[in-house]
Amino acid sequence: MESNARETLYREQVEALVEKWAEGKPPNPAAESPTAKPSGYYRLSGWLLEYLMEHDELPSGVHAMPRGIDRQGGVEPSFPVDFSCPPFK
Numbered sequence: 577m578e579s580n581a582r583e584t585l586y587r588e589q590v591e592a593l594v595e596k597w598a599e600g601k602p603p604n605p606a607a608e609s610p611t612a613k614p615s616g617y618y619r620l621s622g623w624l625l626e627y628l629m630e631h632d633e634l635p636s637g638v639h640a641m642p643r644g645i646d647r648q649g650g651v652e653p654s655f656p657v658d659f660s661c662p663p664f665k
Contacts, residue, residue, distance in 0.1 A: 579629075586628040594621045596663030606646055616655050619644050635659045 594617060603612035619641050627635055636659050644652035659665070 582632075583625070583629060586625055590621055590624045590628065593663050594624065597657070606648070615652060616641055616644070619652075620657060634664055 597620065598614050598617055601614035603609075604615045604617075623639075623641055624635075638656050638658045638660075640654045640656055643654045646652055657664075
């Protein structure tokens, strides 16, 4: 499968998985939008897409998401994601 087709397929999978991961989590308080996503949503999405593109499979076990920078330049801490639990398994 060519790279663009793989990326499109993986992007759709990542979006569905991360949307499930985000269920029940509060929206990022710094985002001033009624459709705001939880803190870490975009970092997890980006990290997971890169992982899938490199490995062609979902990760397993616990992985630390990288730290992020918010709109005001503040550091958002790393956070663990357990890929052995739903919605990833």
